[in-house]
Amino acid sequence: MIKAVLIDIDDTIFDFEKCSKNAFKKTLKKLDLSYKEKDFLYFNKVNDILWSKQKLGEINIEEVFTHRSNMMSKYFELDIEKEIFNDLFVEFLYDEVEMVDGIEDLLSYLSNKYQIYAASNGLYDMQVNRIKKSNLSKYFKDIFVSDKIGYEKPDERFFKKIMDITKYSNDDLIMIGDSIKSDILGARNSKIKSIYFNKENKKISNKNFTYQVKKLSEIKKIL
Numbered sequence: 001m002i003k004a005v006l007i008d009i010d011d012t013i014f015d016f017e018k019c020s021k022n023a024f025k026k027t028l029k030k031l032d033l034s035y036k037e038k039d040f041l042y043f044n045k046v047n048d049i050l051w052s053k054q055k056l057g058e059i060n061i062e063e064v065f066t067h068r069s070n071m072m073s074k075y076f077e078l079d080i081e082k083e084i085f086n087d088l089f090v091e092f093l094y095d096e097v098e099m100v101d102g103i104e105d106l107l108s109y110l111s112n113k114y115q116i117y118a119a120s121n122g123l124y125d126m127q128v129n130r131i132k133k134s135n136l137s138k139y140f141k142d143i144f145v146s147d148k149i150g151y152e153k154p155d156e157r158f159f160k161k162i163m164d165i166t167k168y169s170n171d172d173l174i175m176i177g178d179s180i181k182s183d184i185l186g187a188r189n190s191k192i193k194s195i196y197f198n199k200e201n202k203k204i205s206n207k208n209f210t211y212q213v214k215k216l217s218e219i220k221k222i223l
Contacts, residue, residue, distance in 0.1 A: 001171075001172070002114065002172065002173070002174050002193070002223065003114060003115065003168060003172040003173075004114055004115040004116070004117060004141075004166065004168050004172055004173055004174075005110055005114045005115070005116050005117070005173075005174055005176060005223070006117050006118075006119040006144075006159075006162065006173055006174070006175045006176070006187075006192075007107075007116060007117070007118055007119065007175075007176045007177070008118075008119060008120055008175075008176065008177035008178060008179065008182070008183050008197075009118055009120035009122070009127050009130070009131075010120065010122065011100070011178040011179075011197075011199075012100060012103070012176060012177050012178050012183075012197055013099065013100060013103050013118070013131075013134075013136070014096070014097060014098060014099055014100065014130060014134075015098045015099065015100050017044070018096075018098035019093060019096035019097070019098050020043075020044070020047070020093065020096075021040060022092070022096050022098070023089050023090075023092035023093040023096050024039075024040055024043055024089065026088075026092040027085065027088045027089045027092055030088050031076070031078065031080075031085070031088070033076060039075075039076075042075060043072060046067075046068055046071050046072065047068065050063075050064045050067055050068055051064060052181075054121070054152070055153075055154070055179060055181040055182050056181065057152075057154075057155075060152065061121060061122065061123075061146065061147065061152065065083075065086045065090070066083070066086070068085075068086055068089075069082050069083050069084070069085045069086030069087075070082050072085045072086075073085050090123070090126070093126065094125075094126045094129055094130070095129070095130070095133060096130070097130050097133050097134040099134060100199075100216065101215075101216070102215060102216035102217050103136075103216055104136065105216075105217070106216045106217065106219055106220070107136060107139040108139065109220055110139075110219075110223060111138075111139045113223065114223070115141045115166075116139055116140050116141060117140065117141055117142050117143070117144060117162065117166065118131060118140055118142075118143040118144060118145075119144050119153070119158075119159075119162060119175065119177075119183075120143075120144070120145050120146070120153075121145070121146040121152045121153050121182060122145055122146060122147070123145065123147055124143075124145040124147050124148040127143060127145045128143050128145075131143060141166075142165075142166070144158075144161075144162050144165075146158060149161050149162070152182075153179075153182040153183060153186040154181060154182050154183075154185045154186030154189060155186070156186070156189050156190050158186065159186060159187065159190035159192060160190065163190075170190055170191040170192045171191075173192045173193070174187075174192065174193040174194065174195060174210070174223070175187035175192050175193070175194045175195070176194070176195045176197060176219065177194070177195075177196070177197060178196075178197045178198075178199065180196065180204065180208065180209075183196075184196050184208050184209045185208055188208045188209075193210040193211075194208075194209045194210050194211070195209065195210065195211045195212070195213060195219055195222060195223075196209035196211070196212045196213070197213060197216065198212050198213065198214055199214060199215070201214055
């Protein structure tokens with residue numbers, strides 16, 4: 001029987017593209033660069049490539065940040081220390097809390113039935129700050145983030161650490177997330193049920209999830 005819910009943060013709680021775009025614009029302004037949509041599209045392409053490699057275990061989060069900063073500094077031909085671009089972007093992203101439609105209603109509903117835990121890759125301080133700033137912290141029993149846990153999803157040790165801390169077994173838990181590679185495969189490998197938030201209605205050939213929804217509101221029919 002499900003007793004607790006694990007929920008991903010980026011692109012499940014917060015709309016990462018909207019948050020990212022806002023932080024990107026602020027970064028360019030700080031560097032005295034004008035915003036152009038084509039520049040953000042390139043930034044998104046860089047992000048997609050690097051985060052895909054991270055989710056496959058080919059690079060870690062720190063390497064994502066280093067490569068991203070190097071590539072963007074080269075793209076804009078910036079005469080600055082290479083890490084500055086990423087440092088500025090992360091600083092601005094720290095406070096971005098554009099929420100996915102329906103998330104607060106879902107958390108309110110789930111909190112009356114289950115314990116809720118955030119389960120995210122990324123930076124602990126940033127994710128905690130965003131949860132607090134969005135006034136969603138009241139719904140969470142705890143927030144688990146990879147840089148504090150010591151392992152990144154989909155590593156089974158990420159989920160084992162959560163189970164060790166919460167004292168819940170895999171049968172007690174269900175994972176909600178938008179990433180097949182990180183959330184769904186990570187949960188499956190840890191024998192945890194999952195709900196795949198497929199907001200873009202992607203065609204998935206290998207159905208490793210327990211349930212699939214296109215809108216967060218559909219989760220109420222499952223839990």
